[in-house]
Amino acid sequence: MVELLAPAGNIESLEAAIGEGADAVYLGLKSFNARLRTTNFAWNQFEATVDSLHRQNKKVYVTVNTVCEERETERLYRFLSYLNEIKPDGLIVQDFAVIRMAQEFFPNLELHASTQMNVESSSAVRLLQKAGVKRAVLARELGLDEIRKIKEETGADLEVFVHGALCVSESGLCLFSSYLGGKSANRGMCTQACRRFYSAEVPGGIKQGYYFSPCDLQLIDQIPDLIDAGVDSFKIEGRMKSAEYVGTVVSAYRYVIDHYKEDRKGAIATGKRILASDFARSKTTYWYGFNSLEEGVQNAAAKILNPDQAGGTGIYLGKISATKPAPKELIQAYRESFPADSDNANNGIQLATLKGGNYDPDPGDSIRLHKKDDTGRVSHKIRSVEVDDEANKRWIDIPAGFSVGDEVYLLQIKSGSKRYNRVLPPDLSKFRKQPRDERLPVLDLTPVGPKELSYFPEGIYAQVSSIADVFAVQGLNPVRIIIEFNSETAYDLLNHKTTLPFSKKQIYISLDPFCSPLQEVSLKENLDKLIADGYLQYVVNNLAHVQLLRSSPAKMIAGPYLYTFNRWAVSFLENQDIGAFIMPYEDSRRNLEATYEEKVRSRVLVPVYAYPALFRMRFRLPKDYDFTYFEDKEETIFKVNSTADGSFVMPEEPFCIIDKVKNITSAGFKRLLIDFSKTKVSRSQIKALTTSMAKGQPLPGISRFNWKDGFYSPQQMEEYKAAAERAAERKNNPSNKKRRR
Numbered sequence: 001m002v003e004l005l006a007p008a009g010n011i012e013s014l015e016a017a018i019g020e021g022a023d024a025v026y027l028g029l030k031s032f033n034a035r036l037r038t039t040n041f042a043w044n045q046f047e048a049t050v051d052s053l054h055r056q057n058k059k060v061y062v063t064v065n066t067v068c069e070e071r072e073t074e075r076l077y078r079f080l081s082y083l084n085e086i087k088p089d090g091l092i093v094q095d096f097a098v099i100r101m102a103q104e105f106f107p108n109l110e111l112h113a114s115t116q117m118n119v120e121s122s123s124a125v126r127l128l129q130k131a132g133v134k135r136a137v138l139a140r141e142l143g144l145d146e147i148r149k150i151k152e153e154t155g156a157d158l159e160v161f162v163h164g165a166l167c168v169s170e171s172g173l174c175l176f177s178s179y180l181g182g183k184s185a186n187r188g189m190c191t192q193a194c195r196r197f198y199s200a201e202v203p204g205g206i207k208q209g210y211y212f213s214p215c216d217l218q219l220i221d222q223i224p225d226l227i228d229a230g231v232d233s234f235k236i237e238g239r240m241k242s243a244e245y246v247g248t249v250v251s252a253y254r255y256v257i258d259h260y261k262e263d264r265k266g267a268i269a270t271g272k273r274i275l276a277s278d279f280a281r282s283k284t285t286y287w288y289g290f291n292s293l294e295e296g297v298q299n300a301a302a303k304i305l306n307p308d309q310a311g312g313t314g315i316y317l318g319k320i321s322a323t324k325p326a327p328k329e330l331i332q333a334y335r336e337s338f339p340a341d342s343d344n345a346n347n348g349i350q351l352a353t354l355k356g357g358n359y360d361p362d363p364g365d366s367i368r369l370h371k372k373d374d375t376g377r378v379s380h381k382i383r384s385v386e387v388d389d390e391a392n393k394r395w396i397d398i399p400a401g402f403s404v405g406d407e408v409y410l411l412q413i414k415s416g417s418k419r420y421n422r423v424l425p426p427d428l429s430k431f432r433k434q435p436r437d438e439r440l441p442v443l444d445l446t447p448v449g450p451k452e453l454s455y456f457p458e459g460i461y462a463q464v465s466s467i468a469d470v471f472a473v474q475g476l477n478p479v480r481i482i483i484e485f486n487s488e489t490a491y492d493l494l495n496h497k498t499t500l501p502f503s504k505k506q507i508y509i510s511l512d513p514f515c516s517p518l519q520e521v522s523l524k525e526n527l528d529k530l531i532a533d534g535y536l537q538y539v540v541n542n543l544a545h546v547q548l549l550r551s552s553p554a555k556m557i558a559g560p561y562l563y564t565f566n567r568w569a570v571s572f573l574e575n576q577d578i579g580a581f582i583m584p585y586e587d588s589r590r591n592l593e594a595t596y597e598e599k600v601r602s603r604v605l606v607p608v609y610a611y612p613a614l615f616r617m618r619f620r621l622p623k624d625y626d627f628t629y630f631e632d633k634e635e636t637i638f639k640v641n642s643t644a645d646g647s648f649v650m651p652e653e654p655f656c657i658i659d660k661v662k663n664i665t666s667a668g669f670k671r672l673l674i675d676f677s678k679t680k681v682s683r684s685q686i687k688a689l690t691t692s693m694a695k696g697q698p699l700p701g702i703s704r705f706n707w708k709d710g711f712y713s714p715q716q717m718e719e720y721k722a723a724a725e726r727a728a729e730r731k732n733n734p735s736n737k738k739r740r741r
Contacts, residue, residue, distance in 0.1 A: 019418070026062070044432065083106075085433060091112065123520050137159040141171065141516070176194060176649070242381065316409055367380055367382060372406050453603070465679075511541055659692050662696060
């Protein structure tokens with residue numbers, strides 16, 4: 001029987017999911033999960049949830065689906081040790097480090113490859129099966145035939161998203177939020193920058209819209225076909241949604257799963273009626289219904305993108321126009337509705353009045369609040385409405401922390417809400433387990449053997465996306481050239497159309513980080529031809545590439561999309577016969593040096609210049625997207641490139657640390673990458689880069705990305721804030737000054 005898997009962002013959602021018939025729930029704790037902005041579970045709540053649901057023969061999966069830095073690996077180890085003791089039914093993971101640690105220390109933990117791991121082919125699934133991963137959560141950019149093909153070829157346990165919010169980017173490959181301020185989607189901090197309002201330069205003037213804000217997925221019509229295709233688990237997205245939303249969606253899909261055999265048409269119609277009160281964005285079936293890869297690439301955009309659709313979820317209720325303190329009795333009632341150790345109990349509420357919407361919410365309605373600077377989004381059930389007829393104002397309760405100008409959306413009306421049986425016992429005192437202060441055993445990366453890296457010499461490496469640019473970068477005198485394998489270059493390389501100015505020994509071929517079932521067969525055929533022709537060095541960016549090349553004589557370098565933010569992830573890839581690694585574009589100098597000790601830094605290629613793809617879309621953009629450049633409200637400029645291989649959004653300002661080359665090489669990183677992917681190389685550009693490198697002077701109009709400051713850290717920001725407040729207090733308090741003397 002297929003599993004219906006529901007999100008549990010909080011206790012109320014957990015109760016709604018189980019009350020409506022979910023077979024399993026997935027939830028996050030306070031760290032290492034891709035929804036850090038939702039409530040998440042306290043230690044005792046989680047332990048009680050596992051205990052309670054196991055008594056009901058239900059399953060609990062824990063999200064550990066972010067990448068971690070080297071300094072966090074000991075905390076990750078302690079977290080895994082704790083989970084090993086609590087025994088949830090599975091861990092949903094992204095970082096290869098989790099697989100590697102589980103292999104070494106916690107073999108009883110069941111691992112599921114997160115959609116963030118970018119798994120969308122039989123080859124990738126096979127590699128993970130060999131590594132001990134029990135389930136693959138497939139990328140959302142797949143169609144029915146592709147899913148069926150993976151099931152037939154692997155027999156693997158497959159989990160598929162069927163309802164909820166989509167990412168416009170290919171799964172696990174988005175750098176947009178991270179580029180704009182270190183809030184990485186790969187770290188659970190995504191600010192959903194793709195859903196913002198943009199202005200674009202079009203012929204004849206400026207056109208505005210939510211150009212990259214995708215519709216929500218709804219596959220209720222496809223449920224019978226997906227069951228027939230062998231899908232094992234249907235996943236509903238929504239750990240940041242309300243309990244009412246979760247209950248409604250679970251109820252609809254539960255009904256279809258249980259009744260489609262007796263009356264397919266009627267069951268689907270009933271499911272759709274249940275979903276009628278889902279006030280989320282307009283719906284899409286995305287990659288379902290296409291007969292070929294080419295048809296999907298050409299037409300999928302029209303199914304997922306709607307530039308007139310606001311980025312928010314639900315019916316727009318307006319912006320907060322004023323706030324005031326909530327009555328004491330309301331605050332007390334709010335706190336009593338949560339367990340004593342819950343964050344919500346301490347956060348409190350306030351009253352607010354809204355302006356700009358066309359609906360007045362009532363008690364029992366569920367709303368969603370979006371901060372105007374995109375730093376937070378929270379779902380909330382209204383408990384009280386205070387009407388001031390004299391001032392013509394309606395005051396509703398909202399969570400503390402929101403202010404004037406923040407937007408509010410309606411998720412669910414009161415009539416759609418239900419009361420569900422409690423899942424957790426009222427007394428959680430017996431659930432006391434927490435991660436312990438355990439020491440992570442030392443891991444040394446594989447020493448570099450004599451002549452092992454003969455294919456990976458010191459010096460400048462240049463990467464390009466076209467054959468013409470292979471000639472253009474000769475002015476850099478690169479020791480190696482990396483040619484991106486795309487529609488244009490593949491034709492030229494396979495058919496020997498151009499005599500290149502570099503020997504095959506000097507050429508690496510970089511493979512696209514997205515590899516679907518409709519691509520892997522032709523890719524395998526092309527790789528066999530290239531290898532037979534003497535091309536023996538490849539940059540691999542997907543686990544499928546690793547699986548396809550492992551039995552060949554080719555050398556593999558892990559590309560920037562096989563994320564290696566810690567040595568445990570590096571060790572996992574070493575065990576897949578990979579000996580060299582390109583630094584992920586998001587990485588910082590501090591973390592790079594912590595990951596690789598000096599004796600193994602000869603394994604690393606460090607990007608010093610690039611226009612990294614901020615997000616990658618598996619389709620061409622619609623014809624009416626007739627622009628190359630667009631900007632946000634802060635007037636930050638981006639550019640978009642739409643090709644037969646998909647569409648790519650890139651920054652106008654390149655990531656550049658080329659003026660830091662002397663410092664980088666003195667630290668032992670003597671292989672440097674100048675990446676011109678998706679850009680056209682010019683002679684003036686080459687001259688500017690060589691001058692900057694020689695003189696150590698920064699170029700104008702560049703970004704350091706996360707190289708200097710690293711990932712955004714809420715804890716670190718709180719520490720900075722506390723330190724600033726203490727300094728201000730010392731400055732303004734004369735008594736403190738006297739004590740200092």
